Amino acid sequence: MNRESIIRHLTETEVVFDFIIIGGGATGLGIALDAATRGYKVALFEQADFTKATSSRSTKLVHGGFRYLAQGNISLVLEALRERGILRKNAPHIVKDQRFLIPCYRWWEGPFYFCGLVVYDFMSGVFRFGRSMCIGPKRSVKTIPNLRKKGLTAGILYHDGQFDDSRLAINMMRTAVEAGACALNYMKVTGLLKEHGKVAGVTVQDRETATVYQVKSYAVVNATGVFADSILQMDTPGKQPMVRPSQGVHLVLDASFLESDYAVMIPKTSDGRVLFAVPWHNKVVVGTTDMLMKETLEEPVALEEEIQFILDTAGNYLTRPPQRSDVLSIFAGLRPLAAPRGEGKKTKEISRSHKIIREESGLISIIGGKWTTYRKMAQETVDFAIRHIGLPMRNCVTESYPIHGSKPNPDFSDPLYLYGSDADEIRNLIASAPGMAEKLHPGYAYTVGEVVWIVRNEMPRRLEDILARRLRILFLDARAAVEMAPRVAEILAAEQTKDDAWKETQLNAFKELAANYILV
Numbered sequence: 001m002n003r004e005s006i007i008r009h010l011t012e013t014e015v016v017f018d019f020i021i022i023g024g025g026a027t028g029l030g031i032a033l034d035a036a037t038r039g040y041k042v043a044l045f046e047q048a049d050f051t052k053a054t055s056s057r058s059t060k061l062v063h064g065g066f067r068y069l070a071q072g073n074i075s076l077v078l079e080a081l082r083e084r085g086i087l088r089k090n091a092p093h094i095v096k097d098q099r100f101l102i103p104c105y106r107w108w109e110g111p112f113y114f115c116g117l118v119v120y121d122f123m124s125g126v127f128r129f130g131r132s133m134c135i136g137p138k139r140s141v142k143t144i145p146n147l148r149k150k151g152l153t154a155g156i157l158y159h160d161g162q163f164d165d166s167r168l169a170i171n172m173m174r175t176a177v178e179a180g181a182c183a184l185n186y187m188k189v190t191g192l193l194k195e196h197g198k199v200a201g202v203t204v205q206d207r208e209t210a211t212v213y214q215v216k217s218y219a220v221v222n223a224t225g226v227f228a229d230s231i232l233q234m235d236t237p238g239k240q241p242m243v244r245p246s247q248g249v250h251l252v253l254d255a256s257f258l259e260s261d262y263a264v265m266i267p268k269t270s271d272g273r274v275l276f277a278v279p280w281h282n283k284v285v286v287g288t289t290d291m292l293m294k295e296t297l298e299e300p301v302a303l304e305e306e307i308q309f310i311l312d313t314a315g316n317y318l319t320r321p322p323q324r325s326d327v328l329s330i331f332a333g334l335r336p337l338a339a340p341r342g343e344g345k346k347t348k349e350i351s352r353s354h355k356i357i358r359e360e361s362g363l364i365s366i367i368g369g370k371w372t373t374y375r376k377m378a379q380e381t382v383d384f385a386i387r388h389i390g391l392p393m394r395n396c397v398t399e400s401y402p403i404h405g406s407k408p409n410p411d412f413s414d415p416l417y418l419y420g421s422d423a424d425e426i427r428n429l430i431a432s433a434p435g436m437a438e439k440l441h442p443g444y445a446y447t448v449g450e451v452v453w454i455v456r457n458e459m460p461r462r463l464e465d466i467l468a469r470r471l472r473i474l475f476l477d478a479r480a481a482v483e484m485a486p487r488v489a490e491i492l493a494a495e496q497t498k499d500d501a502w503k504e505t506q507l508n509a510f511k512e513l514a515a516n517y518i519l520v
Ligand SMILES: Cc1cc2nc3c(=O)[nH]c(=O)nc-3n(C[C@H](O)[C@H](O)[C@H](O)COP(=O)(O)OP(=O)(O)OC[C@H]3O[C@@H](n4cnc5c(N)ncnc54)[C@H](O)[C@@H]3O)c2cc1C
Pocket: 022, 023, 024, 025, 026, 027, 028, 045, 046, 047, 048, 049, 050, 051, 052, 053, 054, 055, 056, 057, 058, 059, 060, 061, 062, 063, 187, 188, 189, 190, 223, 224, 225, 226, 227, 246, 247, 248, 249, 288, 332, 333, 334, 335, 336, 368, 369, 370, 371, 372, 373
């Protein structure tokens, strides 16, 4: 996990990797994990931090996608329900069973959604999380006290999966590294190396030192999500875009907006989409939207109409409608939808399934998909590469390969439960010196010891990496994140022996970033 020694390994030895993976989101990390656990030599390069882009900005659901069932996409739902079950088995410390309620306000909605969910449960087979139920309006209000009562005819209870996206990714990265992979963040792929017209590696630039390296590999996989076209352009300048970025926004509210452990699913909003309000780390995540975007930004910005749409829609279903001033954090993400053949399709109609494409040069790209199905996508991509690049065949093992930290029957009331089997190590560190138990914010359980452990074990390089994707506080409460930032910057600087000027730069950069998560 030491950056300097990984870089030395890449440059001082004449290593030729079996796989170079470009992109450290769910897709790239999944492929690195799959290939490394099959015994291949793997290097993964991420231009920013792991899950900096779309993979930290999901709705936090590991789900079959009930709405894809309504669209008739049976194979996608079947696959996702199976993957949901496998993921919960392999990462029980991060993926949990979440109970949902669908409030029904028209007489036919109760029987309609209940029948759909019976099919959904049936399709889950042995991986079923729980049985769906139709309940009356009284019990629905008891389940979610803040639900609008007027006109409520029934409620449908069902089960799906919920997770912490970035924390799963960090654990996947650690699993891949433990299986022998080299994974580096802040390493941007700037070009492709070619031999006789075939891709033979990449040029990468270390974003901390600006040093450029050339690294060789038999297979190069482009797993850069919404940025996939930029890598395809390196291969074939002028190539037609393959990706349609579609923006989705979430607002984070205090848990009192639901007063319940249940999530709410609104199956049909005014724009014909689905809106979720999901309990997450003692807050409620509400979203999302679906807006076709022209630009692919590293830090997407929520549009005013998206914010208003979420507030209005949530307000229609809650007795205490959320106001702008209630929003603790706001985040936007870009879906890497594979561009459809037919023009004029609305983004909500574009399939969420993925595409694996091979260029004449041998460059392999994987586009689209869902967090939930990352494992299957990785398996297919590695199998595809083996077939087309001519690597020796080795079987996929990830179906029953525990993710780092995996621990059965976690105690979800433990503030460190997400660390799984690492939690005891953190507790020991906290107990090792008085300063380690110091709290970082009066409203939250985070301690100095937790951050020190993260810096030593989870490869954060910048202040943002800790506050946004290791602790998640930027996504939960952006103002609290800003308040914690100076102390966390001190810890990071001390652990990495950086000077005051570096600390100041980190703080200023973080404050600027956090402004995008605060709704004024
Ligand atoms: C609003 C929203 C809600 C969602 N909710 C859910 C959900 O609840 N459940 C679910 O299953 N799915 C959900 N999804 C889908 C899921 O989040 C995505 O399918 C998944 O995160 C995509 O991962 P990825 O690795 O392909 O892309 P990304 O996470 O974007 O990763 C690509 C990475 O490549 C890096 N990169 C780009 N160029 C370079 C380069 N030149 N060199 C090195 N690195 C580079 C980027 O920095 C980035 O980190 C949601 C998506 C959105 C947008």
